[in-house]
Amino acid sequence: MDVLSRPLIDRTLPLLAEGYAWLPNRMRDSTGPVVRTRLLGRPALALRGPEAVRFFYDERNVRRHRAIPEPVLATLFGHEAVHTLDGDAHRARKALFLPLLTPDRVAGTVERVTEAWDEAVPEWSRRGSVVLFDEASTVLTLGAHRWAGIPLDDSDAGAVARDMIAMVDGFATAGPRHLRARRARARQEDRLARLVRDVRSGEGAAPADSMLDLVCRHRDADGEPFDEKKAAVELLNVVRPTAAVAWFVAFTAHALHRWPQHRAPLAAGDPAFTTAFAHEVRRFYPFAPFLGGLAARDLMWRGEWIPAGGLVVLDVYGQNHDESLWGDPYAFRPQRFLERPAQRDELIPQGGGDPATGHRCPGEGVTLGVLEALAVRLARLEYTVPEQNLTIPLNRVPTRPHSGVLLTGVRPPAGRSEARVGRGAEAVR
Numbered sequence: 385m386d387v388l389s390r391p392l393i394d395r396t397l398p399l400l401a402e403g404y405a406w407l408p409n410r411m412r413d414s415t416g417p418v419v420r421t422r423l424l425g426r427p428a429l430a431l432r433g434p435e436a437v438r439f440f441y442d443e444r445n446v447r448r449h450r451a452i453p454e455p456v457l458a459t460l461f462g463h464e465a466v467h468t469l470d471g472d473a474h475r476a477r478k479a480l481f482l483p484l485l486t487p488d489r490v491a492g493t494v495e496r497v498t499e500a501w502d503e504a505v506p507e508w509s510r511r512g513s514v515v516l517f518d519e520a521s522t523v524l525t526l527g528a529h530r531w532a533g534i535p536l537d538d539s540d541a542g543a544v545a546r547d548m549i550a551m552v553d554g555f556a557t558a559g560p561r562h563l564r565a566r567r568a569r570a571r572q573e574d575r576l577a578r579l580v581r582d583v584r585s586g587e588g589a590a591p592a593d594s595m596l597d598l599v600c601r602h603r604d605a606d607g608e609p610f611d612e613k614k615a616a617v618e619l620l621n622v623v624r625p626t627a628a629v630a631w632f633v634a635f636t637a638h639a640l641h642r643w644p645q646h647r648a649p650l651a652a653g654d655p656a657f658t659t660a661f662a663h664e665v666r667r668f669y670p671f672a673p674f675l676g677g678l679a680a681r682d683l684m685w686r687g688e689w690i691p692a693g694g695l696v697v698l699d700v701y702g703q704n705h706d707e708s709l710w711g712d713p714y715a716f717r718p719q720r721f722l723e724r725p726a727q728r729d730e731l732i733p734q735g736g737g738d739p740a741t742g743h744r745c746p747g748e749g750v751t752l753g754v755l756e757a758l759a760v761r762l763a764r765l766e767y768t769v770p771e772q773n774l775t776i777p778l779n780r781v782p783t784r785p786h787s788g789v790l791l792t793g794v795r796p797p798a799g800r801s802e803a804r805v806g807r808g809a810e811a812v813r
């Protein structure tokens with residue numbers, strides 16, 4: 385029998401229907417932390433656990449080229465993005481993003497984003513109510529542009545933020561959300577490609593060493609500079625995920641509402657607690673459901689075999705809720721990270737392994753730093769959470785509190801000097 389035809393039944397549709405719960409449910413029914421199935425017309429092996437992370441991120445086992453379906457490239461990542469590369473081509477492209485790992489860049493992003501937040505809060509006060517998810521995405525988009533050296537008028541920030549959010553919101557679905565995501569990407573790639581053309585022709589300027597400057601000057605493994613479209617794709621791979629931290633900001637507000645005992649220690653700005661809180665938000669709440677690659681050769685994992693070209697799937701959400709790693713995974717308990725620091729291949733909301741050499745997210749320090757700073761600000765803000773639908777449906781990918789977290793009566797903290805910089809860069813070992 386042709387091994388590529390086993391198992392026979394494709395599970396892509398149930399996965400799309402069940403969302404985050406699909407893989408953890410299959411794992412629960414299996415004897416070990418491994419599931420054989422069929423997805424996207426290919427045999428697939430799903431894994432979880434720190435050893436599985438190391439197996440998954442070993443390039444001799446799993447490759448990314450041609451692993452990401454077109455609808456995901458056309459919305460979330462962009463065609464020919466860093467996510468799709470292996471070996472030398474990946475290393476050369478990843479070099480562009482490695483500065484993001486430095487404490488200086490993390491601090492720079494945090495500073496720009498918190499500045500945009502502090503400018504926005506008085507306006508939220510003047511309005512009767514605001515949807516936090518929407519406001520946070522605008523603040524993050526503005527901060528990300530300022531930090532990356534990309535010009536953006538304050539008055540355009542809302543529309544650009546909506547495009548950034550649409551690209552993330554529509555990658556895992558068919559229908560209107562997906563079409564919106566495709567249109568948003570096309571619009572933003574055009575805008576940034578024009579900017580790159582202007583910078584290169586001298587009609588525009590890129591601040592020295594800004595992300596815009598680095599992208600305009602970058603040379604890939606073949607020694608060639610990016611064409612304008614590829615440059616736009618990789619600029620978006622910095623700005624879009626920074627805007628996506630809005631999901632974690634909305635989750636933070638949800639956590640503070642459900643478990644208000646965390647507000648006072650967060651508002652006090654204790655750095656260790658703040659880092660622990662940000663880690664717990666990223667662990668507890670659902671964002672990336674899983675990651676996929678293709679078996680580089682015939683592989684065996686925990687007694688299960690997968691042929692070359694089969695799909696290898698890392699169960700991100702399942703691992704972040706694995707009882708054997710977290711004890712009480714469905715309890716929101718920041719203290720767990722005070723008792724035991726986050727371990728590199730255990731906490732994997734932004735991928736596993738080493739970000740400098742593998743595909744792990746190079747923006748994890750930025751995410752953490754920004755989230756820490758905004759979580760403290762949110763804890764210090766006065767506001768009311770009126771009656772609304774705060775449920776977080778697990779069958780929607782990506783999901784968020786249904787209402788986006790409506791706040792009324794927002795009032796800035798009186799006479800407090802705000803913490804500017806989170807510890808981001810040093811927090812995952």
Ligand code: HEM
Nearest residue numbers: 466467622625626628629672734735743744745747750751
């Ligand atoms: C909402 C916060 C974020 C989440 C949940 C997130 C999640 C992820 C995940 C799951 C991956 C894939 C890892 C893999 O393929 O193994 C990734 C890759 C990536 N992320 Fe993030 N990320 C976030 C924020 C950021 C930020 C702020 C930046 C940049 C400033 C960024 C830039 C990237 C890039 C460039 C890659 C591709 C890395 C590669 O393929 O080598 N991300 N991210």
